[in-house]
Amino acid sequence: MKAITASALLFVILLGALFIYVAEDIPAFGDPYSPANRWVNLSIGIDARNHVLESLNEGVVPDALVSEIKNRGLPLPEGYKVERGGEEEGWKGWDILIPKGEMFYPNLEKYYFIMNEGNRLWVYRYSVPVRWEERCEEEMDLPNMVTAGLADYRGYDTLGETTVIFTAGVSVILLLRRRGKL
Amino acid sequence: MRVRGKSKEHGQEHKYKHKRDVIVTTIARLMIPFIQMYALYVMVGTEGAGGGFQGGVVFAASFVLFVTAFGITKGRGRFPESWNAALSSLGLYFYAGIGLLCIILSLFGAQYLNYGALPLWEIIGRPETRGLMITFVVEVGIAITVMAVFTSIFFDLAWKGEEDKEDNKEEGGE
């Protein structure tokens, strides 16, 4: 064998061993509570006393939670709403919907999720794909979430990408044509 | 010497010979319209899987089948150079133009690609159709650009191959 083949093989085996060593710690895919799809744990927790639960049922977030959320710099503007949610899947919690100031689009959006677990209240934050899946049919009348995401929610990426295609076409023309001939 | 108003397409400058086969030409004649119809179906990616990029690539594949069956000189006659420049810029104009239209029509109130600012619901009647209509225009624009670019790349590479083969044959013969 030549020198470069043997050294490339050795390098690839070492790289493979590194990947396998890293892959042991990654969780199995299809995780039921996969955070990228449902929520992100904000690790704010206060004790669940009776008056706190009562105020949540009435629709007002208690002051301890409000001050903790604002200390981290997360938004909680005036005009929010509290609803009970998540009971179809068996979780007990409350959704907090906050108004987003977007022009020409419907306004209230699910933002935080408060869950009662082991006598403490934990705060989670809904992630962006949840909004896609819930609002796609009513905002845009399209069943296909992927096309709606490409053209509307992620429109800037698609614009840059069409420019990349155009540039590739132009550069092949510049490389392969000479003066006078093709 | 150039005649005013008509320029020589460089497909007719040099004719490369191509041997035709009966089976391949017959099947190509049957299949090409159906492939293009399928490309139009995939291009409208609203009710099922599909989208702009996928539809444009399937359309370009029909040009590849044409060149395989009928020879590259005839293929270049069907997709001349002037079309290439026009079509590949047209798709990009559609996309960027819709964005600018949103700024202009809402009198500088909305941002660049905010589709809600177009007064579509006065014409059509349902406010949700803004997404449907805009996705039509955007997807068709992307598909036109992708189709023109991929076809032009294929023609460039294939034309160069024929030229090299001819040069080698001349050198080998001498």
Place this chain on the structure above:
Amino acid sequence: MMEWLIAEVFAKYNYWVSIVLMLIGFYAMIAKDNLMKKIIGLNIFQTAIILFFISLGDVSIGGWGGGVTEPIVKGALPWETGGIVEHGVVYANPLPHVLMLTAIVVGAATTAVALALVIRIHEAYGTIEESEIIEKEQERELP
């Protein structure tokens, strides 16, 4: 032994497949001489990354990887379930699909420009084996 095998190898089979493909493509890019084989190695590498990313978007509730449909809303077409949108259907995460569409197209554009460059190199040197090109370059530089 059996539990370790099931937990580490069979439950994460998407990571293993993607790693093997990635290493095959990487080896082809480094160790082969012919320039066309290097371009094919680049393509295999990109495909492995795309597969890995899309397999991350799988969600399963109550079970081992079952019961997730593609991200197209079921029941929205009038000939499926009479036009009423169903509840309780779990959809896969649509975000990786969107990002990987862009990645596929960029890969195709890169391959096209690489092929044009290989044609130019063949015109200039007369060969596309990498070792012969290096020899010709070294011969030229000797005074």
